[in-house]
Amino acid sequence: MNSQDFIRQSDGLDSKTRYHKSIWRTIHTDPPLLVGISLLCGFGLLVLFSASGGDVPVVQRQALTMVVGLVVMFIVAQFNVHFFRQWAPTLYAAGLGLLALVLVAGVEANGAKSWLDLPGLPSFQPSELMKFVVPMLMAWYLASRPLPPRFKHLFWSAVMILVPAGLIIVQNDTGTAIMVTMSGIFVILLAGIRWRIVIAGFIALLLASPAWYIFLAQEHQKNRILTFWDPYRDPTGAGYNIIQSQIAIGSGGIYGKGYGEGAQSHLDFIPESNTDFILAVLAEEFGLLGILFLILMYLFVLIRGSYIAYAANDMFSRLLAGSITLTFFFYVFVNMAMVSGLLPVIGLPLPLMSRGGTSVVTLFIGFGLLMSIQTHGRSKSI
């Protein structure tokens, strides 16, 4: 733990020499994180321009979304993270209320009835909110309990996660439900849940999965799993996406075919090339080097997020920052693994690269929370 001591010490020095005078701290912005995010956004827009076949309005709309995201991030960062701690139960209750409202008055899009179109507000997905409200509540709940959490605390934590996850599954949005669940689980893992419980849970999950597959899984889910094992069982149907995606990635080689030269994407062989499968476009045009560059940028953001979590002054902030960071990683990994054929196809976008609206803003809210944790409350440590 020598290095840890060193970091803590130097951090202490920093806070005296840098943060008190830094303009960044005054406007509650973390420069390294901002640089990492901006680089990713820029690279994302570049790839999107090619993936969309040079469709300028698409790129403009995405850029605008990112600007909106940055503004939202900035606004969120202005609030002291303890404000969110105080309001976490309220936000959670409100979120559940909205999810329930969706069930009654939701609007359907892309097969998921998850949109809420309230008068006077832009339409949005309450399930997206839960991606950070659930870890917030979990962090609020567990931070004030002795850690590692006791069993009854784990039980209530599970309830707090599964209620909104269940409501989202009912909306037929499995991807978001998984993300919400994972963001909650990350909090529990970071809160120090006993490894034996983790392992037991993992084994239980493994044992339960055949039962799930046989009794609960829907036809399209089974198909996705079968296709994952053997994409060529239906090469023009279910396996088409993953086969074409792998061809795009593989044919990119080490150096790629060059920007705008991706034949697979420009001849429309890659479906969803602007959204979930944008990595295939990147891999085809920029090659392995391009992907490594992307992974490096993601790593940079992850390291910064981890550092913020590590350096945070209180357990709520730590758990929240850690969960946000790990959730971000989970997004990145699941998407990359699915596009390259390491995991079955789950409809998840690649953060900051894929085209999309609400989910981008959710990401930026997460970044805003990280910045808030980094720039507020150093003096108020408990």
Add this chain to the structure above:
Amino acid sequence: MAGKWQLKDHEAERAMFSRRLVVAAVFVLLLFAALIMKLVNLQVSQYDYFSARSDGNRLHSQYVPPARGLIFDNRGKLLADNQPIFNLTIVREQVEDLEITLDYLDTLIDLSDDEREQFANRLRRNRVPFSSVPLRYVLSDAEKSRVAVNSYKLPGVAIEPQFVRQYPLADLTAHSVGYVSEINRAELDSLDDEERENYGGTNHIGKTGVERTYEDLLHGTVGYEIVEKNNRGQVMRRLDRTDPIAGKNISLYLDSQLQIAAEEALGDFRGAVVAIDPNTGGILAMVSKPGFDPNLFVTGISSKNYGVLVTDNINTPLFDRSTNPYPPGSTVKPFLGLGGLHHELVDYEFTIEDPGYFRLPGVSYRWGDYTLRTAIGGGHGHTDLQKAIYQSCDTFFYDLGNRMGIDTMHGFMSQFGFGQNFAVDINYARTGVLPSRDWKRATRGEPWYPGDTINSSIGQGYMWATPLQLATAASIMANKGKVIQPRMLKAVDGVPYEPVINDPVADVVVNDPDYWRYIEESMSMVVHRAYNDVFREYGTAYEAIAMADREMPYKMAGKSGSAQVVGISQEIMQSEDINVSDLNKDHALFISYAPAENPSIKPQIAIAVFVENGEHGSSVAGPIAKAVTDAYLLDILQIDFAALNSGGDELLSLVDE
């Protein structure tokens, strides 16, 4: 709650959190490592494989069919043209449900069951995946626009322009020029690999006639292009192209004007006319009537139309009468007569006394004189060879043939192409039969009887010859023995074509060249010898030809013939709408060449006319030969015989001075 708060050990918790963070970092790195390994596997290890798959996705090599060579007649008139049409084609791989698509197309362009079946057949044929298969050839403008407007509902369905064969003379050249039609399985299988490659983009192949004979010249060489296609099969870019080499344009000796004249001359008869230029061997006209419209076959004949053609047992339009054999009848007499002179069995002075029949020594059976069987009894009386030819005396030739014997007869007649196919480039023509002892033993398993020779000597019995063979023999006679084998192809891409003949036919040589003059004179008498006081001293065709046209400016050497109908099928005999007695009538034949007996000009045209159930060779087939000769000498060549003759006079007068 307060107790619990005190229990919290912040430092320990913080350390625990940090440890968890490290564990998480390890997991993150492990998972990224796994991901990178997977990517290295895809992008480095399997790069070649995926690179090829990517190219295979987008790059498609497609054939560019060559333009088929055009066919011209001997004066540059088109006999076979290429016309643009619009086809409705389907790429099977791009159609989700073929039945639904076809049903929908049916509402747009009325598909018949027949078309559906033909389309299914085409699909079953060996073909390149993602190639377009024609469903309907020739879309009308209205159909084209109906399909185009709804094309968004019809993925995989396209309208493709194509050049297809068109035969301007239609029925007139149905047999001689032939036609192209869709390549079938058997034809594809018969090609070797290289040829099959060459036919990769070709839908049609020559099926009959010149189209088939000169398929190699006409087809050309396939081209290729490499195109980039998107996932919907649309061509986005052409990357590389090897141009096809168009087939050669060929010119035939066939003269469409003469072809038309011959067809018209046949009138309502079924039959055939073959005309040959003796100087070149070029086939000037080759008509089989009735014909059929070969254009129907090009784009796939409907079974209804085809049914009409094949079930017509009387007219048999698909049957090429010009290259199929019939008993030649009396038309063989000049050749046999020449053989008699050559083998010194007869001479100019030799005569017989014809009682009207012939009887072999010691045999009671009498061979009657067919020419006379409808006339009042008695024979031709005092008859020499010349009279035996112009009066067509059977008895004379029974006697001559009997004395000649079948071996000599076979040897001499075969020099004129009987029993063989002399034609250079009509390999589908039948050879007929020039009987011999060997032939009979081989085909019938019977010995040759003297009576067989008697029948053969008037072109009956076992003897069969095609109109093409008769025209060939006539042209050799016109050439006084010089054999120039008949041929269709005159020039390739404007360059005169000289065929390579591996096994050339020897000229016919006779002991005394004057025999040629003598036979020509005799054949000329068939047409021109007028009535005189003596009973039956006129030429058999005089009345129908020379007397009918007293202004005839040239002389024609000819010989009529008639042949007994060999057999009529039961089916035809029992059908009610035909006058069966008409079908029992003899076939009428006539061979001729002209101008004859003219010192200023050699014969220009040799003709064989065959008229099914025409009954009378001289009065039915003769005038047809005359009309065709007129058309050629007077209308096409526009020979001014008056000037020629007077020119000869002037020449003579010059010599006199």
